Amino acid sequence: MVEETLSAEEPTVETKETLKVEDLHVYFHTYAGAVKAVNGVSFVLKSGERFGLVGESGSGKSTIALSLLRLIKPPGRIEGGSVYLNGVDLVSLSEEQMRRKRLDEIALVAQGAMNSLNPVRRIRDQFLLAFGDHDIDVKRSGFDDHIGDLLSRVGLGRDVANMFPHELSGGMKQRVCIALAISLSPSVIIADEPTSALDVVVQWQVMDTLRRVQEDLSASVILIGHDMGLMAQFVDRLGVMYAGRLVEIATVRDMFNDPLHPYGQMLIASLPSLESRKDSLQGIPGITPSLLNPPSGCPFHTRCPKVMEHCKTVTPELQEVRQNHWVACHLYEEA
Amino acid sequence: MSTLLEARNVSKIFGGGLFDKSRTVALEDFSFQIDTDKPSVTSIVGESGSGKTTLARLLLGLVAPTEGEVLYYGKNLERLGGSDRKQFLRDIQVIFQDPFEVYNPFYRIDHVLDTPIRNFGLARGETARKELINESLEAVGIRPEEILGRFPHELSGGQRQRIMVARALLLRPKLIIADEPVSMVDASLRATILGSLLRLNREFGISLIYITHDLTTAFQVSEDIMVLYRGTVAEAGDVDKVVREPEHPYTRLLVGSIPLPDPDLPWEGERAIGRPAGELGESGEKFCKFNDRCPFAMPMCVQSDPPLFQTHANRVTSCFLYRESPELPMAKMTSIFKSATREGPPEDTAQLDGLDAELEVSQENSSTPTGGDD
Ligand SMILES: Nc1ncnc2c1ncn2[C@@H]1O[C@H](COP(=O)(O)OP(=O)(O)O)[C@@H](O)[C@H]1O
Ligand SMILES: Nc1ncnc2c1ncn2[C@@H]1O[C@H](COP(=O)(O)OP(=O)(O)O)[C@@H](O)[C@H]1O
Numbered sequence: 226m227v228e229e230t231l232s233a234e235e236p237t238v239e240t241k242e243t244l245k246v247e248d249l250h251v252y253f254h255t256y257a258g259a260v261k262a263v264n265g266v267s268f269v270l271k272s273g274e275r276f277g278l279v280g281e282s283g284s285g286k287s288t289i290a291l292s293l294l295r296l297i298k299p300p301g302r303i304e305g306g307s308v309y310l311n312g313v314d315l316v317s318l319s320e321e322q323m324r325r326k327r328l329d330e331i332a333l334v335a336q337g338a339m340n341s342l343n344p345v346r347r348i349r350d351q352f353l354l355a356f357g358d359h360d361i362d363v364k365r366s367g368f369d370d371h372i373g374d375l376l377s378r379v380g381l382g383r384d385v386a387n388m389f390p391h392e393l394s395g396g397m398k399q400r401v402c403i404a405l406a407i408s409l410s411p412s413v414i415i416a417d418e419p420t421s422a423l424d425v426v427v428q429w430q431v432m433d434t435l436r437r438v439q440e441d442l443s444a445s446v447i448l449i450g451h452d453m454g455l456m457a458q459f460v461d462r463l464g465v466m467y468a469g470r471l472v473e474i475a476t477v478r479d480m481f482n483d484p485l486h487p488y489g490q491m492l493i494a495s496l497p498s499l500e501s502r503k504d505s506l507q508g509i510p511g512i513t514p515s516l517l518n519p520p521s522g523c524p525f526h527t528r529c530p531k532v533m534e535h536c537k538t539v540t541p542e543l544q545e546v547r548q549n550h551w552v553a554c555h556l557y558e559e560a
Numbered sequence: 561m562s563t564l565l566e567a568r569n570v571s572k573i574f575g576g577g578l579f580d581k582s583r584t585v586a587l588e589d590f591s592f593q594i595d596t597d598k599p600s601v602t603s604i605v606g607e608s609g610s611g612k613t614t615l616a617r618l619l620l621g622l623v624a625p626t627e628g629e630v631l632y633y634g635k636n637l638e639r640l641g642g643s644d645r646k647q648f649l650r651d652i653q654v655i656f657q658d659p660f661e662v663y664n665p666f667y668r669i670d671h672v673l674d675t676p677i678r679n680f681g682l683a684r685g686e687t688a689r690k691e692l693i694n695e696s697l698e699a700v701g702i703r704p705e706e707i708l709g710r711f712p713h714e715l716s717g718g719q720r721q722r723i724m725v726a727r728a729l730l731l732r733p734k735l736i737i738a739d740e741p742v743s744m745v746d747a748s749l750r751a752t753i754l755g756s757l758l759r760l761n762r763e764f765g766i767s768l769i770y771i772t773h774d775l776t777t778a779f780q781v782s783e784d785i786m787v788l789y790r791g792t793v794a795e796a797g798d799v800d801k802v803v804r805e806p807e808h809p810y811t812r813l814l815v816g817s818i819p820l821p822d823p824d825l826p827w828e829g830e831r832a833i834g835r836p837a838g839e840l841g842e843s844g845e846k847f848c849k850f851n852d853r854c855p856f857a858m859p860m861c862v863q864s865d866p867p868l869f870q871t872h873a874n875r876v877t878s879c880f881l882y883r884e885s886p887e888l889p890m891a892k893m894t895s896i897f898k899s900a901t902r903e904g905p906p907e908d909t910a911q912l913d914g915l916d917a918e919l920e921v922s923q924e925n926s927s928t929p930t931g932g933d934d
């Protein structure tokens with residue numbers, strides 16, 4: 226076990242942008258109309274950084290994750306925007322070119338991935354399936370060594386290669402999914418709610434593993450979830466999603482110590498703690514808006530305690546209102 | 561003082577004989593009492609497979625204990641007669657993890673609320689029926705017109721779970737057992753559901769058993785807590801003591817693994833206690849269930865199982881590190897709980913102030929539900 230604690234160290238992040246998402250729009254075309262799941266999202270992921278995307282269910286987080294790998298299936302469609310990965314716009318690539326990028330440069334541990342391992346295949350074969358898209362000679366000698374190495378890097382025994390998914394605990398399956406994701410040393414790893422079904426001790430182990438392999442590879446990570454505690458302890462910077470939009474982006478410390486967006490403020494204020502029980506059972510009043518008919522103007526105006534008249538008609542843009550602190554809210558616009 | 565529900569040295573073993581590989585001791589020698597005169601909120605916390613649901617099912621009479629007995633007003637659940645049985649089914653209500661499973665997708669929401677009214681003859685006539693439903697829904701912060709006439713899929717997960725709380729309230733039970741009631745909903749919605757449960761405790765005097773794997777919410781809602789590990793009680797008593805100053809190595813590990821929502825606090829996980837001790841010699845027939853993961857394990861930990869040691873007026877710990885403290889028989893465990901030893905109502909009721917305001921705002925603000933949050 227490594228000695229330093231997960232959260233204590235300061236991020237040593239170069240300013241190089243590994244991933245740059247610009248004005249991404251992703252809609253699901255349902256019989257009832259277009260569900261605007263991702264509605265103009267922009268952010269950058271710096272090299273070596275851990276970035277969090279937090280938001281309630283249905284706010285569009287998984288849709289972003291799938292879009293970054295171009296895995297959105299009909300009736301979903303990327304309507305517009307760009308995703309630059311190491312300078313190349315993924316949105317403009319052919320399917321064949323994109324296939325080679327996956328796993329090799331950008332990998333996803335999808336939401337619920339550990340439960341979608343093929344139940345009748347041994348773990349070894351799951352690696353072979355994953356490599357099928359790449360020009361890798363899986364018959365060459367030493368290939369089993371490679372799988373063994375990957376498994377031991379995520380803290381599993383080499384013998385796990387010969388086991389079936391049902392022989393593994395939830396935490397072990399999630400480690401297998403991480404091993405699969407890092408198998409071709411990608412520069413970006415996206416983990417979509419990787420621990421939401423796991424016990425808290427196992428969650429810590431899995432996140433510790435993810436952090437370790439990320440540092441080994443000098444990769445960047447996007448962690449998706451709704452648990453602010455996990456974000457506080459794992460990421461360097463955090464983006465808050467609300468109804469298909471990013472409403473605030475800040476370093477994790479600025480976000481927790483000085484949230485600016487009214488939604489971000491309520492999110493932080495409602496966090497349960499082990500310090501005091503007073504007021505700890507406050508949620509955020511009101512209901513998440515429909516993405517089919519999103520409210521006009523600011524998406525949060527139906528629940529915002531500071532709503533102003535023009536919030537109902539004019540959509541606020543994400544702006545850098547303090548250094549490295551971006552907010553989409555009319556309260557912070559110059560008069 | 562009358563005892564509503566009591567588990568007396570209950571064990572539950574699944575699977576066959578001693579040498580059957582599939583044999584699982586889901587719960588071992590567990591005792592517990594709920595009294596009617598002091599409404600209490602007790603949490604049962606443990607990792608998956610620790611026996612929480614088995615315990616709930618035993619208390620509900622859904623499974624029979626392998627050893628020991630479960631008593632309702634002193635009568636064995638397995639031998640409850642007709643009218644006692646009916647009263648039991650009314651007095652003890654349960655809320656499970658996934659409310660969606662309870663709902664029939666083809667019936668409107670009204671159906672899940674009407675069924676208990678019909679089965680128990682709770683209201684005579686349409687006006688009384690409506691009044692009862694409205695009153696229950698409002699107690700959990702839901703406007704009746706917002707949900708009645710709708711289908712389950714048209715509601716959010718948070719609303720569905722609050723309707724289950726309202727449904728339980730219809731029967732004015734003495735005890736609600738809630739088994740992971742918020743595990744399937746977003747963190748931001750949990751507060752409201754738990755708040756509605758707490759309100760039933762404070763306003764209607766209903767006792768709660770809150771079962772969860774989440775120490776943080778357990779800390780927030782309950783007065784007393786029991787930490788289960790592989791079917792045995794590791795540590796129990798005053799929630800402030802257990803969560804803020806954990807003693808049992810497993811509780812310390814649990815608390816250290818919680819990712820606290822403050823980037824300046826450490827997240828130690830396994831480092832909170834250290835590596836397992838390793839070689840302890842041959843294991844006897846009885847042993848501490850945590851010995852293979854415990855950094856402090858001693859040879860005695862594999863020779864017998866630790867009893868409960870009472871380390872404080874309101875706390876017991878089942879660990880030989882505390883063997884200087886007096887032993888407390890399992891059957892007496894709940895007698896040292898805060899809910900049993902305090903005079904009058906629980907101390908901090910402040911936590912509901914904010915909730916009342918919130919329920920009001922949510923009633924004003926709620927627009928058409930969209931099911932967007934599940
Ligand atoms: N295949 C699909 N068809 C129609 N709507 C979808 C589909 N997938 C997701 N959506 C909708 O897109 C929105 C965002 O979903 P998602 O990205 O999964 O959110 P999150 O991961 O934040 O919970 C939701 O309203 C969801 O109902
Ligand atoms: N019906 C059953 N048959 C066999 N084993 C069971 C059954 N129900 C529970 N168990 C076992 O008993 C143990 C405790 O399970 P459970 O009470 O569901 O734990 P928890 O609710 O804490 O996750 C587990 O090992 C589980 O596999």
Ligand code: SF4
Pocket residue numbers: 486487488523524525526527529530531532533536541553554555556
């Ligand atoms: S733009 Fe207006 S409604 Fe939106 S968050 Fe800011 S103040 Fe509230």
Ligand code: SF4
Pocket residue numbers: 808809810848849850851852854855856857858861866878879880881
């Ligand atoms: S009894 Fe022994 S093995 Fe068990 S928790 Fe205590 S010190 Fe560790």
Ligand SMILES: [Mg+2]
Pocket residue numbers: 283286287288336417
């Ligand atoms: Mg998702």
Ligand SMILES: [Mg+2]
Pocket residue numbers: 612613614
């Ligand atoms: Mg359970």
